[in-house]
Amino acid sequence: MTTLNLSEQSARQLDIEKRKLEARLLPDIKRIFRNISTDASNLYKATGSLPARELASNYNPDFIKGIRDIYRTTIKKFGFQIRKDIEKKHGLFFDTEYKSNLLGLELKRSVEIIDQNVDEKLEAINNQFATDATLFIANQSEEQAAFIEDTNSKMLESAVIAATLKYNNDLQKIRQDGESDLIFTRNRNSIIASNIKKELDNKAESRSQVIVDNNVGVAESWSRSREAELINDAALVSVTQAVIKVTKKWVSILDSKVRTDHAIADGQEVGVNDFFFVGGESLKAPRLGQIPENNINCRCVASYKV
Secondary structure, eight states, X not given: OOOOSSSSXXXXXXXXXXXXXXXXXXXXXXXXXXXXXXXXXXXXXXXXXXXXXXXXXXXXXXXXHHHHHHHHHHHHHHTTHHHHHHHHHHOOOSSHHHHHXXXXXXXXXXXXXXXXXXXXXXXXXXXXXXXXXXXXXXXXXHHHHHHHHHHHHHXXXXXXXHXXXXXXHHHXXXXXXXXXXXXXXXXXXXXXXXXXXXXXXXXXXXXXXXXXXHHHHHHHHHHHHHHHHHHHHHTOBOTTSOBOOXXXXXXXXXXXXXXXXXXXXXXXXXXXXXXXXXXXXXXXXXXXXXXXXXXXTOOOEEEEEO
């Protein structure tokens, strides 16, 4: 069994690459939250109320676009690693024509190709991956945006409650100190609006980070898993005349932060179309389960071999 240079990465290496990508993508999501904060403050200042659900809904298209951008960028980075390794090791070119046009080179195979249908198989893998990725991006971004919308609505409602409570506490203090509350009460909407903005701004960083981290993680895991499945199922023939098969192994970052269930799963190896059993559920790859505690902030990876 040949170990791949790119597709079989340590959890730490992949975590570093993901964090770099997350840092690149974070500003766009933070910008959306800053806009929500400004709109919420302005609305309350003008009307003395905040339609939380409506405002959250208005930003649904922004989050759909933001999540789709995260998925596209992540899949482009992580979803082609096994194919790159096969090109290097076996001379089976998945994008020969593209490389030839891009580099102005005539690329020739340096090995004898046993499977006469290999070109059709390689093209089929590329086409199916593109189709699956398009559907994944469309469907998953809608689902994620709906979840974010619901959470944002609750966040806005909580911000109004906290901002109003702060206003009332400050007003009570003014009165207890024997000071005039005329200006303070006259500017009630403006003061609460300012409090709302502070509340939302304080949450923007952490909310943005969670959204970016989780969605980069999901897209990375899905794209590598799907690529491995397609290659495994294509029955590509290597230069040794053996059919290329893919296996996968659960790899955890075994440090003080790793969850017990994930540490126990470290080294679990299964067929590429089979499931890992981790934390009480079956998962195709890390972060692709149904139990939030298994997915959120998970740093594990699936390591692939052919």
